[in-house]
Amino acid sequence: MPVQSTNPDYDRHLSEWQLMDAALDGEDAVKADVRNLPKPSGMVEAEKQDAAANRYLYDNYTARAQYEHWVRDSLRSMMGLVSRLEPEITLPSGMKGLLDNATDDGFGLKQLFFRMVRQAISHGRVPLVANIDDNGLPYFSTYTAVNAINWKTANQGGRQDLVLAVFREFREKRQDEFTHDCEPVFRIFTMRDGVCYSSVRNDGGEIVDAEKPLGTTGSDERLVKGLPYIPVVYCGSTDNGPGVDEIPLLSMARAALKSYQLSADYFTALHQTSHPQPWVSGLEEDADLSVTGPSAAWDLGVNGSCGYLEFQGAGIEAVRTAMSDQKNAALEAGAKVMDVTGTESGEARKLRQNDQHATLHSIVITAAEALEQGLRYLADWLGFNEKDVTFTVKPDFVAVGVDPQMATQLLQAALAGVISHDTYWHYISTGKVPDRNWMDEMERLTEQGPRLGNAGVE
Structure with missing residues (x-):
């Protein structure tokens, strides 16, 4: 099997991760993939006749479509909640440096934790690799879900543990100092004779970095400690097993994509109702109709006739209703991650509020x-007591001061198109209704698109 072989579970979820990547990158990324907006049959047939000349039909169809950034806005609001949390960290003295320098790009443990939560919310999977650099200092590497391409578990001393983990990386081609061209390589962790080995190979399977026991450092490749396990943790949205977890924001991304597809028909229909198509018939062969407009007159001759083909737009209302349904579905999907329903008070209310954020909580x-397990791998690797390592976070989101009754009312107002969903998410993340006048709120409603719930077609 080639080095770029993938786990079957990876293959099943790849399209979901790609959808989430596009949803977070925004409208340009969504429009760049033709699969996100299939061509209507008429455009397909037109391009069969002359692809170059008729390409403009689909280009205009795509340009009029509107992608809503609900996923990006929701993720930002959720991370606003998470950013208020303070991890409680205990480390041996020899690992204190990780507090300020824990990642391969020089950030501390708290920032690493926030990165992991963000990726778990958006993709449901955060591959975390514990390692030691050439100077003998510990650090962590994280990979995107799409670059953790292969893994395998097997019986190791009576327990099911990782025996293979493969990650795709990108290295700059050695051309000049200004180039950004990269080529893929594959970092492989595998168990051999009870010890973890690491190597790097290219697309053709050729060795780029020779295989060696994980933990060798310096030019003399001194072995610090051969590990009897692969120091990789697959942080998920519900557990930290190697299997792929569900993506919390996937339902919202799918609703946003469906709204985008419907909007292409909606705005195309509006465009066509505003631009009736003139027609002529029965003209003489030498008739000149190359000029049109309010300053032009056509000589139709004795037998000529003309008129307009007007688009009636009978389905516009149904399309707008379907778009409104998708917006509501997206808002509700995001609200489920931070459920804010109910009006209890006192201790019952406090307990329910703690449970409101069950998804974000988990x-x-x-x-x-996952991060604590990675730290314990490093402690064991460096010869410290694993019990001296703790990384805990109390997910107390109640401190934000969100009133469930107020949040419910704002959610209903957002679903009805009375207030912007930006106002709703601002309250969820800060506990405060933004200080805006009526005109400011109307501008935000206009910016987020037509009021799909009750707007009429002019």
């Missing part, structure tokens, strides 16, 4: 446990 807990 992601925070899972990410903290």
Whole structure:
């Protein structure tokens, strides 16, 4: 099997991760993939006759479509909640440097934790690799879900543990100092004779970095400690097993994509109702109709006739209703991650509020446990006591001061198109209604697109 072989579970979820990548990158990324907006049959047939001349039909169809950035806005709001959390960290003295320098690009443990939570929310998977650099200093590397291409578990001392983990990386081609061209390589972790080995190969399977026991450092490749396990943790949205977890924001991304597809028909229909198509018949062969407009007159001759083909737009209302349904579905999908319904008070209300954030709660807990496991791998690797390592986070989102009754009312107002969903998310993330006048709120409603719930077609 080639080095770029993928796990079957990876293959099943790749399209979902790619959708989430496009959803977070925004409208340009969504429009760049033709699969996100299939061509109507008429455009397909037109391009069969003359692809170059008729390409403009689909280009205009795509340009009029509107992609809503609900996923990006929701993720930002959720991370606003998470950013208020303070991890409780205990480390041996020899690992204190990780507090300020824990990643391969020089950021501390708290920032690493926030990165993990963000990726777990958006993709449901955060591959975390514990390692030691050439100077003997510990650090972590994280990979995107799409670059953790292969893994395998097997019986290791009576337990199911990782025996293979493969990650795709990108290295700059050695041309000149200004180039950004990269080529893929594959970092391989595998178990051999009870010890973890690491190597790097290129697309053709040729060795780029020779295989060696994980933990060798310096030019003399001194072995610090051969590990009897692969120091990789697959942080997920519900647990930290190697299997792929669900993506919390996937339902919202799908609703946003469907709204984008419907909007192409909606805005094309509006365009066509505003631009009736003139027609003529029965003209003499030498008739000149090359000029049109309010300053032009046509000589139709004795037998000529003309008129307009007007688009009636009978389905516009149904399309607009379907778009409104998708917006509501997206808002509700995001609200489920931070459920804010109910009006209890006192201790019952406090307990329910803690449970409101069950999805976000579980992601925070899972990410903290994954990072703690990675720290314990490093402690064992460096010869420290694993019990001296803790990384815990109390997911107390109640401190934001969100009133469930107020949040419910704002959610209903957002679904009805009375207030912008930006106002709703601002309250969820800060506990405060933004200080805006009526005109400011109307401008935000206009910026987010037509009021799909009750707007009429002019």
